[in-house]
Amino acid sequence: MRIIIIGAGKVGYNLALNLSKEKHDVIIIDNDQNVIDKADENLDVFCIKGNGVSTGALQDADVYNTDLLIAVTNSDEVNMVCCLTGKKLGAKKTIARIRDPEYAQELTLLKEEIELDMIINPELAAAEEIAKNLAYPASVNIESFAKDRVKMAEMIVDKDMPIVDTKLKDLSGKIPHKILIGAVIRNGEVIVPDGDFEIKVNDIVYILGQSIYIASFFKDWKHHTKKIGNVMIIGASRISFYLTKLLHGLNAKVKVIELDMEKCTEFAELLPHVLIINGDGTDEEFLLSENIGDMDVFISLTGMDEENLISALIAKQNGAKRVVSKISRMNYMTVINKLGIDNVICPKLITTNQILKYVRGSTVETLYKIVEGQAEIIEFVAKDDCKILNIPLRKLELPKDILIATLARKSKIIIPRGDDSIQVGDRVIIIAKNSKISDLNELLKVPVGGIHNELQNGIKKLGSFINK
């Protein structure tokens, strides 16, 4: 696919990185020479210096033959105009990032009038992500598949959990729910486990299953879900705005702390029912005076990663029950995982995942990356041209490190065994390590015929042999 990305900031760069790895032809347009140089040196993409709004730059990028145009510059207006011009010049699909809350109210209208195919609002997406996670216990990340019927929970195993030191094949005896452990992260490495795999303390496990079973799995476990009561949010950012609205809907008592007086007033105008406090979110004494210890949830959402982390640590030390922090710089991820913050939210990652999901097209429904893309959990819908329909799974020779995790068939959710088979219309959830799968047919080990294919595979084998 030929993709033009306008704006090579955090999201644009990360998108280009992922898309070019997935063998798409990526063209980046940006005005800033430094940004262009960085992308040019590190990525296998084509860079054009110029203004994405100008037809000249778009023509240089051969917009006429472009399948997708993604506009992710800082400015909403520029993004909209880019997409509008791009579409008129012949780009087949357009995606714009629009983040201003004012436009957010008018998204559907905008989408129709500018003929946008997708609008991403990173802040809204991040807020939704946080709200969704709050419904589950701390240290658990929840992801939905198959239109919310299948849930995946990511959590760290602690010693009180019933599944510790259990071999996976004995798991069904210990817990009554039909769930599947699809992937495990141990020492930073992703493992797709088999029946003899034993779960240890401090493993990060990915549990899949029907939504009710996942929910009841956590209910049985002693840290069961609590209602969200008092919430403290640091920073009156855009995410805070959306999140406060969402939490208000959940009947939570929200307190927002912001250092900048002007922002406080602005926020108070927009959200009349919320308590806004003018103060420094990294000042421990001040936070204590605001009863930080009694908070059920503490969320730091300022623009500074370092401030967010410090506030989160202060909150954790002073007894806030659940601490969530936003960071924008990916480089911190490895360090942060060791700090004991319950949830870390990275809007950039969420935005990237959303777009990637879109780009992978109609065959892929949902996509979730773990450990910086070491492994992926992907959902497909089995179409009638799929070549592995009605074959019992044990007869399929699946490539190594690929697992068919769940089948969602009409109202039934199946954790497949060897005798089950994929049927037309099934939503198939697959866990794949170190391989990119963009179609169900790729699960067939032997490629389908043709000298051309043979030759290509031969060369590929030779190449990987030499490069080993």
Next chain:
Amino acid sequence: MNYKMVLKSLGVLLISEAAAMSISLIVAFIYKDEGISAFIYTIFILLLVGFPLTRLKPHSSNLYAKDGFAIVAFGWIAMSVLGALPYYFSGMTSTFIDSFFEAVSGFTTTRASVLSTVENLPNSIMFWNGLTHWMGGMGVLILTLAILPTVSATSLYIMKAESPGPKPGKLVPKMGQTAKILYGIYLIITMVLVILLITAGMPVFDSLIHAFGTVSTGGISNRNLSIGAYNSIFIEIIITFFMLICGMSFTLHYQVFKGNIGALFKNEEFKFYITVIGASILLISINLYGSVFASIGESLRHSSFQVVSIISTTGFSSTDFDKWPMLSKSILFFLMFMGGCAGSTGGGIKNIRVLLLLKSAKSQLMKIIHPRGIYPVRLDGRIIDDKSVAEIMSFFFLYIFIFVIGVIFVSFDGYDFTTTLTSVAATMGNTGYGLSMVGPMGNYSIMSPLSKIVLSFAMLIGRLEIYPILLLTVPTFWKKD
């Protein structure tokens, strides 16, 4: 520096060289000549060295600019050392230094031979010499990028270090795809030329060798008198045309192949290139008419062939231009420095650099008239930033500086001024022929072993555009951090 990854890449390169050499081995079997054992031994050594290197397990596969330069510099040296073995094993050259000189002159498309006669070389050795020219013309590492399926983004550094010109760019978003397109165009041009040469009456094997020599702008010939041996206007016209287009940027070829012929006339470098060629031909023709050749046609024929041959740094000769008058010889001498266009297979300083230097000199002059005036340097309507101009100036300085050093080393041999100067200019510019004793009728066997080594490195420095080889002499380049 990521030593393991660099070594591993070298291993891949050496195995690719073995693969290329096996084509020559097939040629040796066809002609059943002395090359057979020489190639078998060399391929064995290449695999013996290359294979263990590819088995290395680097901690990370990241390559940075430094590593890219290291791969290119070591790669070219290693390839030349091992590529010299067939000459040595087959006994065509007496010492290993001669073999090395011959191999370097092949890969760098210089064709500066130490052999007094090439006509009694075994066909397979001749073919290997031709093939090294052909691969070296577009770049050996770019060839591996085109063939191997796994190309990481960071291999752009390799392309940057290996392909000629100040800012080599991609044609399409994918690195591997770009390399494939470049080699595709290169292959098409080569095949068209082979067919044309055969129809013009050249024997099949000769046309293959000459096609290799022309498209790579190397100038290899299996005749002592080069193109002059055929004395055919038709062949000269064909070769002149192909030398001309191979001295042009391959990006332009790509544009033209895509149907955008207008790109040719918008490209300032191309216009400059054509103007320089036109002016040189005109001056030399006037100079030759009457003094060397009796007819205008004859002077035009040889002057145009020679000008294009030297500016594209091919180095074919249709006649002994060493006997030409001084004006013609000095023009040819300066054209050796000029070279082809950026992104071509030619060597030299490159037209684009000379053009930008002229433009920046002009803007400096204008600044004296209007001290507060702003005179940006523009190329193709775009402003070239000061950093790029400064880079080109330092490149130009280094080129001349290394030329001077080279001349001083070669002066130890005590030959005349013309021989000494032109031998360094012709090897650095990858032209091949100089004037006087290293002219069209001479060769480099007269040089001392020291000079041969110095000139070998001059060729590598010229082909790789100075920096990769020069960086090897910088101590911090070797430090781990």
